[in-house]
Amino acid sequence: MLLPEPMSKILVVGTKDRLPASIELLYGLENVHVVDFSPDEEGFSLGSPLPAASDASHKLLKLRSMEKDLEVDEAEFKEKVPISKIAPTIDTSIEQIETEMQGTVASKAAKQARLTEAQSKKALLEPFRAIDLDLALYKGYQNIDVMAGHVHTNPEAQLNEALGGEMELFSNPDGNFIVAFVPVAKADEAQRILVQNGFTEVPVPEGTGKPEQLASALETEISGLEKELEAVEKNIEQLREKYANTILASDEHLSIVVEKAELPLRMGASEHAFVLEAWVPTAEVDKVKKAFSDKFQDNIYIEVLEDKARVDVHESEEEMKMEAGLSTAEAVAVPMSEETPVKTSHKRTVDRFTFFTKLLSTPRYNEIDPTITVAIFFPMFFGLMVGDVGYGIPFTILGFLGLKRCTSKEWRGIATMLFYGGIWSIIFGLFLYGDMFGIEFHAAHATELSWSALLGIEIPRVLFNFGDFALQLGYYTKLGSVKILLYISLWIGVVHLLIGLCLGFYNQTIRHGLKHAMVEKLSWIMIMVGFALVALIFMINVLIRGYDPNLTDPTFVVGIVLIVIGLVMAVKGEGGKAIIELPEVMSNVLSYTRLIAIGMSKAGMALAFNFIAIELIASSGDVIMLVLGLLVFVIGHLMIFILAILSAGLHAIRLQYVELFNKFYEGGGLEFNPLRVIRKHTTEE
Numbered sequence: 001m002l003l004p005e006p007m008s009k010i011l012v013v014g015t016k017d018r019l020p021a022s023i024e025l026l027y028g029l030e031n032v033h034v035v036d037f038s039p040d041e042e043g044f045s046l047g048s049p050l051p052a053a054s055d056a057s058h059k060l061l062k063l064r065s066m067e068k069d070l071e072v073d074e075a076e077f078k079e080k081v082p083i084s085k086i087a088p089t090i091d092t093s094i095e096q097i098e099t100e101m102q103g104t105v106a107s108k109a110a111k112q113a114r115l116t117e118a119q120s121k122k123a124l125l126e127p128f129r130a131i132d133l134d135l136a137l138y139k140g141y142q143n144i145d146v147m148a149g150h151v152h153t154n155p156e157a158q159l160n161e162a163l164g165g166e167m168e169l170f171s172n173p174d175g176n177f178i179v180a181f182v183p184v185a186k187a188d189e190a191q192r193i194l195v196q197n198g199f200t201e202v203p204v205p206e207g208t209g210k211p212e213q214l215a216s217a218l219e220t221e222i223s224g225l226e227k228e229l230e231a232v233e234k235n236i237e238q239l240r241e242k243y244a245n246t247i248l249a250s251d252e253h254l255s256i257v258v259e260k261a262e263l264p265l266r267m268g269a270s271e272h273a274f275v276l277e278a279w280v281p282t283a284e285v286d287k288v289k290k291a292f293s294d295k296f297q298d299n300i301y302i303e304v305l306e307d308k309a310r311v312d313v314h315e316s317e318e319e320m321k322m323e324a325g326l327s328t329a330e331a332v333a334v335p336m337s338e339e340t341p342v343k344t345s346h347k348r349t350v351d352r353f354t355f356f357t358k359l360l361s362t363p364r365y366n367e368i369d370p371t372i373t374v375a376i377f378f379p380m381f382f383g384l385m386v387g388d389v390g391y392g393i394p395f396t397i398l399g400f401l402g403l404k405r406c407t408s409k410e411w412r413g414i415a416t417m418l419f420y421g422g423i424w425s426i427i428f429g430l431f432l433y434g435d436m437f438g439i440e441f442h443a444a445h446a447t448e449l450s451w452s453a454l455l456g457i458e459i460p461r462v463l464f465n466f467g468d469f470a471l472q473l474g475y476y477t478k479l480g481s482v483k484i485l486l487y488i489s490l491w492i493g494v495v496h497l498l499i500g501l502c503l504g505f506y507n508q509t510i511r512h513g514l515k516h517a518m519v520e521k522l523s524w525i526m527i528m529v530g531f532a533l534v535a536l537i538f539m540i541n542v543l544i545r546g547y548d549p550n551l552t553d554p555t556f557v558v559g560i561v562l563i564v565i566g567l568v569m570a571v572k573g574e575g576g577k578a579i580i581e582l583p584e585v586m587s588n589v590l591s592y593t594r595l596i597a598i599g600m601s602k603a604g605m606a607l608a609f610n611f612i613a614i615e616l617i618a619s620s621g622d623v624i625m626l627v628l629g630l631l632v633f634v635i636g637h638l639m640i641f642i643l644a645i646l647s648a649g650l651h652a653i654r655l656q657y658v659e660l661f662n663k664f665y666e667g668g669g670l671e672f673n674p675l676r677v678i679r680k681h682t683t684e685e
Contacts, residue, residue: 002368003510004342004669006282007308009035012292013275014300020050022274023260025295029288030676033279033341037268044275047264056257062094063251069105070240072247080683081249090250097243104239108232115225122218127202128211130172131179136208138179145187148179152198155180162189248681256677263675279341279672282307308340310366310510340365343672350375352403355413360657361667367507370665374656377496379417381655383424384492385598385648387478388606390437391641392429395422417649433599434474437637438606441473449610478596478603485596487540493592494532496655500663501525507664519573524585524663526566531585533559591659594651601647602640609636 014022026032039046066072086093127150128135138146154175159167159182167190168181182190191199207214268275280288285304292300342365346354353375363369386392395418402415434441436451441459443450452459464471476485501524508517538556541547550556570578613636618629661667 007279008282008285009305011303027675031284035277036266044268047267047269050261053261056254060254072244077244079245086249104235118218118222124205125211125215127177131170138204145184149201155197158193252681312511339670341672342669344369352416362669362671364669379420381652382421382648383428386425386644387428387433389429392422392425478599489592489595493589500660504664519569523566523569526562530559530562
């Protein structure tokens with residue numbers, strides 16, 4: 001669950017007459033990740049598609065065209081059709097659908113084209129409708145220039161004065177569209193005046209006749225075409241309802257046929273044989289061998305080329321330096337070794353958080369899959385920042401509904417975060433902060449607002465006693481216990497980062513060995529522990545609790561020793577940049593104060609809305625004021641609820657990606673993608 005499954009690379013060699021059956025078997029196994037063949041292999045070239053590919057591709061093109069013409073939405077048609085019903089009749093089905101569609105689709109295209117043309121002509125005529133001139137009068141002059149267009153102000157008076165009356169101007173009743181007939185010799189002057197009046201020229205429509213009559217005729221034609229198109233659309237809708245399932249099922253079936261038939265393009269081939277390299281989970285290798293043996297006896301040769309180890313093999317000293325961060329990617333061109341596909345598996349609950357890991361990157365083959373840490377800490381941090389029963393319950397309900405109804409990975413990922421984050425919000429709201437909608441169950445002072453006072457009932461403070469430990473409804477308040485909560489958040493940061501460093505230590509151990517892991521990760525673990533002893537214990541005692549500084553305090557001495565030893569080891573492993581990175585330890589830990597800061601900001605907003613709604617407005621006892629107070633209360637907390645999703649969600653995932661992952665996670669792996677058939681519209685009987 002922590003590391004990707006061990007993988008083995010296999011070689012499959014057989015004769016071409018057994019290639020189609022081999023492909024079917026590979027797809028049926030669903031655990032074979034094919035490696036694209038390199039044409040550099042001596043004696044082999046890239047394979048050719050099976051004969052079925054050409055015919056199936058041709059039919060597939062027809063089906064895709066039908067889907068487009070009928071506007072088939074895959075999501076609307078989910079009926080599954082048996083392959084035995086689809087496959088034998090695909091040719092006749094395509095022919096029948098083509099025949100029925102032919103006239104309808106062609107008619108739609110012709111009418112649509114004519115409608116577009118008529119609408120364009122009408123749009124051109126529209127400004128000229130108020131000008132009672134035949135279109136023939138606008139053209140055919142040698143000494144007269146015609147200018148038509150929109151204006152901001154009527155330029156007639158200016159044109160008359162500037163052109164000495166040698167012009168004729170027509171305008172619509174609003175005066176914002178004009179047609180001016182001016183001498184060609186004075187066209188430039190007329191143009192200058194028109195521009196001063198905001199002139200925007202429009203083209204004069206082609207043809208003859210009065211624009212009003214022509215536009216009216218076009219309106220009649222457009223109305224008729226729209227009705228005819230409606231009728232055609234109904235026919236298309238009927239065809240869509242009738243054939244959509246057949247088309248989608250045939251498309252899916254032929255797509256699978258083409259995919260299988262084109263698999264040889266990823267293989268090597270000689271005149272009579274084929275060769276295939278593939279990755280298989282090591283635990284599945286025997287199953288693959290047995291499947292081929294049962295089907296082909298000894299006529300297909302299978303060999304395990306390697307059981308992939310987790311160790312990183314560096315081909316040069318420079319590559320090693322880059323791995324340790326001593327060189328930059330720009331300075332050192334590291335040859336990319338062949339990636340081993342990564343297959344991860346989790347229980348259902350953890351698996352729901354895989355989306356957030358892959359949102360960043362796929363894990364590498366030789367590193368721990370961080371999904372388990374995301375599943376634990378992401379919702380926990382979200383709940384700690386929200387920490388309110390009143391928001392936690394709707395978060396959980398929304399998440400539950402999302403998981404039930406959403407199908408896309410993105411929305412299911414968000415729903416997962418809301419569901420589990422909501423549960424943690426309820427837990428922290430009940431047992432850590434003891435509040436709901438920013439109002440505590442019990443007030444520390446009699447004058448403060450509390451649910452006990454609002455409801456007029458005595459809510460027990462202590463729920464259970466476990467020996468000397470009393471399980472209470474709230475131990476700290478977000479705005480009243482700032483120091484202790486910030487102190488707790490720093491320790492959460494230390495623990496969280498130490499977990500990341502320990503995972504990094506494990507990653508380095510399996511990649512490069514214990515010695516490498518000690519100088520690269522154990523060094524920083526020692527620095528982090530030393531920092532915790534010096535900064536979080538010694539300095540807190542001195543600066544906050546007021547103890548006298550004692551440099552012989554064992555806690556201080558041990559902390560300094562750990563920091564010094566860790567730094568020496570880090571410099572040995574990573575060079576001088578380790579010294580530069582040392583201050584980052586403090587900034588990394590301080591980042592976790594946002595766990596409390598976010599909660600405090602929402603608590604402050606809730607306090608303000610509660611004060612306005614309950615103590616300022618609703619306290620008068622008037623019914624109208626009660627309703628108004630309730631309205632302010634609901635709107636205010638709805639705003640906080642939405643802000644909680646954004647701020648708590650973003651900061652909780654940021655702490656995973658930036659602070660935790662940076663300590664152990666590299667990513668950039670290749671996801672295991674086995675040959676398999678995924679059916680949505682067909683079923684195998």
